[in-house]
Structures are given as C-alpha cells and as structure tokens.
Amino acid sequence: MKKMFGLILIFAVLSTGSVFANGNKEAAGDKQITIGLSVDQLFESRIATNNGVKAEAAKNGFKVIEVVADGDAQTQNSQIQTLIAQKVDAILVCAVDQNTIETALMKAKKAGITVISYDRDLPGSKSTSASSAPDSISDGLNCGKYVAEAIKGRTDKVVILELLGALNDQNGIDRSKGFNDALKGKNVEIIQMPTDWASDRALAATQNAFQANPNIAAIFAATDTQIPSIETVLTDMGKLKKIGEDGHVIVVGINGSYDGYVSVKNGTADGISVMDCKTIGETAVKLAIKAMKGEAVEKVVVPGNFYTTKNIEANKASIWGAK
Template sequence: MKRLLATAALATIAFAGGALAQDGQITLGLSVDQLFESRVGVNNAIKAEAAGRGYGLIEVVADGDAQQQNAQIQTLITQGVDAILVCAVDQNTIERALIAAQRAGIPVVAYDRDLPDSRVVAAFVGPDSIFDGREAGKYMAEALADVEGEVTVLELIGALNDQNGIDRQKGWREEMSKLSNLKILEVPTDWDSARALAGTQNAFQANPDIDGVFAATDTHIPAVETVLRDLDKLKTVGEPGHVVVTGINGSNDGYQAVASGAADGIVVMDLDKTGRTAVALAADLIDGKEVDRVNVIPGHFYTHDDIEANADKIWGAK
C-alpha cells in the first residue's frame, strides 16, 4: 500500500516567502491526488522551484477523492491562479473542471500521471514509464536467460487505469518477451500492498517454482520478501535458489531490499527533476510560449552491486 503521509480535505495555502501573493505576482495552483512518499517528493520540488522563481503557490489535496478534486480545481479557478499543476485522481471526473480552467485562460500542466485523453492539458511531465519498465525487464530477462525449461515469472501489476501502471507493464513485457520459454502469472494490485501480499502468497502456493517477481512499484517488494521468507525461499543475490526480483519507484522499501540482496535491482524515478520541470512548463505557458505536450524523464536502474554507492541519488534512501 502506498504510505500516506498526510491528508488535507481543505486547501492548504503556501505562498513563496511565506507571505500572501502581491499584485502582479504569479501564483500557481497545485492540485494533488493524495499524499504519499513519492508524491511528496515531487511536490517538494515543485514548491522549491516556485519559491526560487518568486511565485506564490496554493496547494489543494483531494485525499483520493475525485469529486473533491474537481471541486478544488474550481476553487483554484475562482482564486485566479495563473496556471494549474495537477496530478489527477481520475481524468474523467476532473475534465469538467479543467475545461473551466481553459475557459478562464488558465493553462494546465499534468504531472506524474498523464491525462492523454484530456482536451485541456497543455503539457505533461512525469516518469518515462515505458523506459523504466524496459530497464527492469531487461535485467530480469538476462538474469533468467539460462534457466532450463519454462521460465515462470510473477508480475505484480500496478493500476491499469493509471498510465504509469500501463506503461511500466508495456515496457517490462517488451523485454521479457525475448524469453521464448516464458510464463507470466498476473496479480493485479491496484497499487495496494495487501493485495500484492495475498496475490504473491496464492501464486507461490499454486506455482512453487517461480523464478522471478516484477513489482510495478517497489513498495510491494517487502510483501514478496515476506512470502519468500515464510516459504524458506528468501535467498540473496548470487545464492543458489535466489528468486530474481526487480521493481520501479525508488522508495526506502526498494532501496533496503536491493541493498540487502533480497531484490536484484530497482528503477529510481527522478522526482526533483519532475517537479522542477512542471513549474518550468507552467512558466513558459503563462508567458505564451509553446511547449512539448509530453515531457518524460527516464529513471535509473540500480543493482545490488551499486545501489549503496549511489544512495545520495535515490530519493527514498535520503
């Protein structure tokens, strides 16, 4: 389960320099789906970049409630923000509010989660989830290339109504398809660790000889470790009987699992660059400049061999 850090049903107002926005000051509206570790990391980068530019910022958090997010965006429009940065709970629900923003002349930047079917979003910035999936799949395919007979791999699927979940799966499967003897066991998780745990338990009960596990978010790797430990199958990288485990995110859970050798590697997202790019895109749109519709930032794959030496580059390890 994504670790929720805080909730805020009402708007939280945070202006650059701690003061209310002055006449002529650019003010950004930040519409957040909900707060958990990686989202807070991106939001902190947004706030730092906005403050550095002297911008005001009004933040609203929907606590995972799409209807509430719709209403909060309407409030941002009423408050006269110059641009809206949004990570959507659900595209269909908020599109009406985004259309209202467009009519008010307020540009919209989607961050972290794309809204590819929106008629309003002027730009998106977020992880290159297809690339990230490929990196995790490439390592796993190479690690399992010498397995004799059928290769059985468990895929802990993210949320298939989330473009990141869709694209991570697509990239991972592109690389895994290079194994001609592959059997994939699918476990939908909807990003929920309890579902990941139950699904992993059931998968290993039915298929004791699973060779690898791919976690669409590395926050699910502790669930995999729990199951392997209970079955006396938790072997570290390089040990006979080791189950290859990869994931995507960059959380502390993922970092610790790879550092200990329980997992082989994780793709770490660049949260700081994502947040700062979102503000830069908003600034260009406010100035009437043209920007690329899609702006993706690839992550970096770290393995058991190099993750500790690069801890300062991994947001969850800090």
C-alpha cells in the same frame, strides 16, 4: 471521555489550522505568480514530486497553493474550481479521474490559466498544455531487461510473477507494457496478479501464486513498496536468499522508495528503477513557465534510473526514498 473528545477536537483544529497557514503564508504580493497544485492523494513518491515542484517554484519566486483531493474525484473537481476563483496563474494537476475533472480544467483554460498535468499524463485532454510524467514504459523496460539478462543461461521455461498496479492507472499500464516488451520472445511464462498498488493484496497474491507455481524464479513489482511483502512470503517459504546464493528469487521493482532501496542494498532484491521525482516536479514548473510565456510546450517523460545492488549505495543521493 470528554477529555479525549476534546483532545481529538484540538488535534483536528490544529491540523486544519496548519493547512490554512500554508495557504496564506505570504500575503498577496503584487504581480507575484501563483501556481495551484492539485494533488490526487498524498503518498511518498507524490510528495517527492511535489517537493520538486515547490523547490522549482521557490527558485522562481512563485507562490504555491496546494490542495489535496484524498482520492476523491469530486473533491478534486471543486478544488480546481476554487483555484480558478483564486485567480491562480497556472494549475499543475495530478488527476484522480480524468473525466470528472476535465470540465473544470476546461474552465481554467478558458479563464486563461495554464494547465499542466504532472506525474500522471492525461491522454487526449484538451485542457492541458503539456505534461511532465515518469517514463513508465522505460522504467518497465529497465526491469524486464535485467530479468532477461539474469536468466540468459537457462534453457527451461522460466516462471515470472508480475504484480500489477491499478488496472486503470496509466502508469501501471505502461510499466507492465515495458516489462513485458523486454521479455517478448524469451522462453518465459509471466503470471499477472492485480494488486491495486496495495501491499496487502500484493502479499496475498504472492502467497497464492507461490502455492500454484512453486518454481517462480523472478518477481516484478509495479511498485517497490511491495518488496517487503514479497520478502515476507519468501521468508514464509524459506526462499529468501541473497543474490548469488543458491535458490535466490530475482526481485525487481519500480519507484525508488526506502523499502526498495533497503532491500536492494541488502541484496534480497536485485534492482529497482528509480523515478526521478525531483526532475518530474521541476519539469512541470518549467513547462508551466514556458506555456505562460506563450511558448510551445509538449509532453515530457522523465526516464528513471535502474540501480542494482552493486551501484545503489553510490547513487543514494538520487533516490528520493533513501533518506
């Protein structure tokens, strides 16, 4: 009992230790520019974007202080205050909740710190100079266009299942908008199910959707990490067929994770719109540099690339999730 407790304690100490080590790695050199990176939560695509930020920062000889809020807006609020106290030169922020941190960001702006939002836009924010975010609408459009193309020959009404992201997340909203815009005017019925980005909820939703509508012909996942869950349900129903096989259900998604990559490669899914995480991250730093120099900057959206089974392997290098 005691031993185990000790082990966990050591583990805890080690993990905090490594965080500190990251923060203080480089002794405060003179005139070195420091960028504060305030992350909402760590998951794959965010890490890919963060890596883009860090790479670009390293190229310019900047120091990066990374703080992670673990999905807690209050934590992020105080972390930003700390970054201000550490006198960083710029803050790149991906917000948990825009309203909660707005005052902290204003404080940063008043302290002369450049604030750039990345990966998730902060619409209407007075504190940020610019943002670098994925072009979620175009990502959604890519998927919608593919589905529209694939069902072109059909005369009956086509039932499509759309697995939504979080209902209050700008990226989720935009992806849905893009997808639906592409299919506007087509003879389709789109069934929307909320998933909050969670795979287990996507799983249940897909399962139930197929019970109510056994003739679903296409599925659009707001994040391709849900594709394995979709495949689980298709397996359950005996409908997991590859492209070209009879009874194939069209599956498309957005993101660029390993899950999506593998499924598209195998042909069980049709295509994914891959976010250009690296560019998003790099752009954020570039915007910060410009803004620090006093140049005018504006919102940048980075469109993703849509890869299908045919061309995905050739573009493996540009898919952040494909290792």
